[in-house]
Amino acid sequence: MFVIRCPYCGDRDMVEFTYGGDASKKHPDNIEEPDQAVWQAHVYERDNPRGWHLEWWQHTSGCRSWVKVARNTLTHEIAGTAAADEPLALPVSEDAS
């Protein structure tokens, strides 16, 4: 049962949030992007790391903000969170293999 720090509301239980998946993959900003391969990569391909993962959670039962979360997929530890428009660096995975 994670505690996720919403940048706007503070520490909240995970049940208030909805998972939104990988936040490191790039959604084409440009809706006009014509290259199917760019969209293909965005829609289907994942790094799926075992270790630190940058991901989206929406504070659905709260302020409804999309929050960036740096979470370890192996230990479930959360290293930090940030608002959608703020940068968030991932710690270096010990499990780099």
Added chain:
Amino acid sequence: MTRYSVWNLIKGGLTGQRHWSRAWRDPDPKPSYDIIIIGGGGHGLATAHYLSKHHGLRNIAVLEKGWLGGGNVGRNTTIVRSNYLLDANSQFYEKSLKLWEGLSQDLNYNVMFSQRSVINLAHSKPQLDSYARRGNAMRLNGIDSELLDREEVRKLVPLLDFSENARFPVYGGLMQPRGGSARHDAVAWGFARSADAHGVDLIQNCEVTGFKIENGAVTGVETTRGSIGAKKVGLAVAGSTSHVAAMAGLNRLPIESHKLQAMVSEGLKPLVHQVITYGAGHFYISQSDKGGLVFGGDLDGYNSYAQRGNMPLIEHVAAVGMAMMPAIGRIRLLRHWSGIMDMSMDGSPIIGKTPIKGLYLNAGWCYGGFKATPGSGWCFAHTIANDEPHALNERFALNRFATGHLIDERGAGPIPGAH
């Protein structure tokens, strides 16, 4: 190898059961093999069994990082069925079900495959209509299926909530009589014992740490027990596919690793006689031969490689279970655990060749992996032996995501956690 039979048990009874030979050897890895299967779980072991026994191939090794059967084959809810809608799935899973039906005899190991039927509950007319679509498709594919109305369901499973108190009353159901469950560990051990008997080296505590690839073709693997050469390498490591495939340079596969929890109650005298799934919430339940109610629900919903569960999902599963069968309230949860699922982008598996010559991929099982075990091994063995997929698995190709030939049973789209 001592053959398993009631006569040998009786003989053993008179001699202290001392005559049983090892179920499998504990060999050291050889310098090279014709075929290496990475992953000593259900699918890897099944692949080894079919390669050795049915294709007659020798000089095969299965490399397992921990203990045989320690992956998802040993931590699932043991449901076997072939009640799929889409042709690719229903034909593949039906092949698997047919293999299940003769598996104990093929392996000389009782995997306790129990065809006690699988019932999917429907709670509205539109839902039953969509089940009917699936049931009709099954029938036309030559698979058994029966549509049940509320009274027929009540007769089969009186334990369900047929009271006024039900939030989502039972409207009907779809039943596959040939579906059921099996003893999960026995499946892994049975395949392992057979593969070993046919000369396969099963090497435990041997973790793959890298691949040897020359000119776009695989030539072997690096392991914690040294470098091992191979002409062909099959990857059957669902749960860790992205991690292992990346070592071979197969990056960014259409897979996310998600956690699925499973639960078992204390042992009880027979109470639930079928495998039953709820239709107004994610829940499935059956009773093991030992008496425990084995049940589970949805994914926890976030990428995870941690084989540990969290409370919100457990509470949710308990609530769905109570909605379906209010009589389980005083029954106690004995143990809960979780497994890591390879969630693919359309909810269907990937079995086939990769861009690297001699490297084959068996992945993306979502949570259908257990029932697929024999079928998956059978198709993967065919693919590896012939360097070409069988008709049953050619639609499960890796490139289908690019071409748009998706096999999306539920229409959930490229959201892995939604399948």
Added chain:
Amino acid sequence: MSGQSFRLDKGGAIDRSVTLDFTFDGQIFQGHPGDTLASALVANGQRLLGRSFKYHRPRGLYSVGPEEPNAMVELRQGDRREPNTRATQVELYHGLVAQSQNRWPSLKYDIGSVNQIASKFIPAGFYYKTFMWPATWWEKYEFFICRAAGLGTASGQPDPDEYQKMHAHCDILIVGAGPAGLSAARVAGSSGARVILVDEREAPGGWLRFDRSFIEGDPGRDWVRRVMLELSGMDNVRILNRTTAFGYYDHNMVAAVERVQDHVAVPADYVPRQRLWAIRAKRAILATGAIEQPMAFGDNDRPGVMLAGAARAYVNGYGALPGRKAAIFTSNDSGYRTALDLLDVDAGVVTLVDTRPEGAAGPWAQAVKDRGVSVRSGSAVVRAKGAHEVTAVDVMPFAGGRLETIACDMVAVSGGWAPAVHLHSQSGGKLDWDQDAGCFVPGASPQACTSVGACAGRFGLQDCLNQGAEEAARLAQDIMGNPVAYGVPAVQGPDDTARQMIWEIPLGPDKGGKRFVDIQDDVTVEDIQLAHREGYVSVEHLKRYTTLGMGTDQGKTSNMAGLAIMAGLRNLSIPEVGTTKFRPPYTPVAIGALAGQEVGQHYRPLRRTPMDEWHVAQGAKWQDAGLWRRAQYYPQGNETIDDASHREVTATRSGVGLCDVTTLGKIDVQGPDAGEFLNRLYTNGFAKLPVGKARYGLILREDGLAWDDGTTSRLGENHYLMTTTTAHAGPVMTKMEFYLQTVWPDLRVHITSVTEQWAGFSIAGPKARHVLEKLIDIDLGNESFPFMAAADCRFDGCPARLFRISFSGELAYEVNVSADFGLEAWGKTMAAGAEFGIVPYGVESLGTMRIEKGHVAGSEINGQTTADDLGLGKMLSSKKAFIGKAMVNKPGFTDEDRQKLVGLVPVDGKTWIKAGAQLVDDASAPPPMPMLGHVTAIAFSPEMDMPIALALMSGGLKHEGRELDAAFPLKDSSVRVRIVSPHFIDPEGKRMHV
């Protein structure tokens, strides 16, 4: 007191002035407040309590706590019956009813006990080796196996009791109110930190309740009382009795279950039976104690054989005597303590057998010898004798020599203590092997928890008190920022001497008896040896192959011995073999407690529209749509659903009908870039939609498949109102928020879900205008308010929105009014429409009319179809970009043989087509056969006076006119159908425009 022949005259924390009646297997017994069911049965001399899992051997009480493997009963009766309930954890109450289990016809004469005779032939895993012939017979074998296996019988009835959930936060959570936990709680409490102290037993004190230790010169129990008094005076300390912390989860969340009313027959009104706690702790102190371990000797399962600590616990804690002629068998000092405590209540100790060559060296040994007990060092009990209870033991020196048979009526066994590291391990903590103590102790944990006392391998009482206080002071200082002063009371009494690590005892010369390691699952030393011979040597294989530790006790008294024996067989050290995972929960938890109050009708919230009570009053039948309930139809008299729908559709198409459409998702979109945003979202254009106009729109997923549709209106220059399907209201909103917040934050758009702010109803039919003209303040003429017009207006003087949109294909309007006004507005519309014959219609009729029009809905926009499949290909704008556009031309999506929307009519013009039917060329051909498509929706069209259907058909309308079978093999039926255009009625759409 009659009948309590093993009740001591004094001692124990029971109230002898009150007698409680209870029954076990129909026989009436007496006990006292303070008793557990187990202690009361001990006091009554009831030895035989159950039958074992596999061999149906007679079993008695083995322990005094949650580790109990044997004494499980079916507690209570009827719908409150609870199988597998450990007698050691049931507080006695007046009228308690318990039954033994896993026996038939009776506990004493159990048919299943024939398995004992067959036991040679059914070793561990025997079922993997047989029951395979003939191949189809497994289910027949299984029928009998299942009935012989299992333990208790569930009630099979809905649980009548209620459960609650609580969330709590604290600075320091202390699990366990034994000496270490209480010592920690005192210090933590005095620091001012917010403390929660939980303890699983009926009273605090841990082993201080059961041992005769002295603290500061007083009995340990007095110290417990003083500390509890101190703690109860602290506002910052919350004490939860009868509360088991059963799981340690991520981010320092500990789950616990409080047995609020399990100690009474029936919970009081409005009081839950149990309460589930989610405790979020900054720090956790685990003081969960240790569990005494047995040794495996021949027939060590005979009733009367029990753990040594348990024996003295029944004497000291409950004034109940487990036997009058005790044999003690020990590898450590625990046996000596038990001997002394038994002697002190004038029970006989016939021998003390110590595996250690020299026996106990210290004062314990001397004290026992001084009391005249014959101590046999370097010896072992090799077999317990007796049938339904123990009558003697065979004792032999390890070095060989004479076998002595010593008569006794109980055997108290101790193989040392294993720390209860369960919660630590669940926290992700590592386990270290302590060679001196012969046990696994907590290592590092990734979470903020620390173990103290016996669960950390610190078995001495003074050690427990010290460590508890020290750790509490350290953590409290971390949290509060100030050093915490504390003192630790002094303990009187000798220290224990070193134990011997021994798990299995060799069989005696007769090689007789079964040596049980897992006494609940009937796993013997021989089973472990068999597993080893067959190669099941890793701990996980051992556990799974033999079922070691898989019982309701989860191996609390067997896992350690099992892995130690395997280590011996493999010539490895115990830590090299390792442990299996300690899976939660620590002790089993009722599923009802986990579900809490989300049961019955409260399983999910029920969403009702503002007009719900009107529908109820009209006797509407319901259909669930997600959490909403929607009126499906409004039967009159004995009408069936088909009758009612026929009438509703006919009345609407010929006059006017009213339908509640509140459940459609409504999203208010505002801002200078609202049009641009919608342009990106929808496949068709919205930026240039004129103010005051509505437009039907289609949204794709990013993968290029159709996702959702709805009508969106432009209410102002920078203001749109978007609608979604009922099912996708939430997901569409979420996705729009995602785009605005993370992908296109530069777009100046605000969105708000207004689904619940507006009640919506659709008024349709040629007379719709006449009805609305009586209620709406704007000109509804076809020129001034044409098809697809949208406007703010007043409905009976109240603010409203009006949209001229049509799902039915008739002249139709959708009215939105404030949710509060919905019911009244609906009623006024019905009243105004009375003169025109207005009828309410439900979703069944709505469905019929959309099928007649060929409008797609959820069974066609099913996540598997493209816009083109649905006949909406022309909605994909070529002039602008939109979500999913780049993907729509994949080969798999453009294949012309994809299944596309078509209409179907029965060739005979009258046979109903079934929803869910598959389209095939010839249904009478043998399977498998190719399927060309399937029926998605069916209806009877009153206007066409025939059944019709929509379908998705390979190749779509290029097969128009082709005849096929709509096969429904599930019901052995098939209908010959013809493919037609899906637009059955008014294909030009004239009616909507009048």
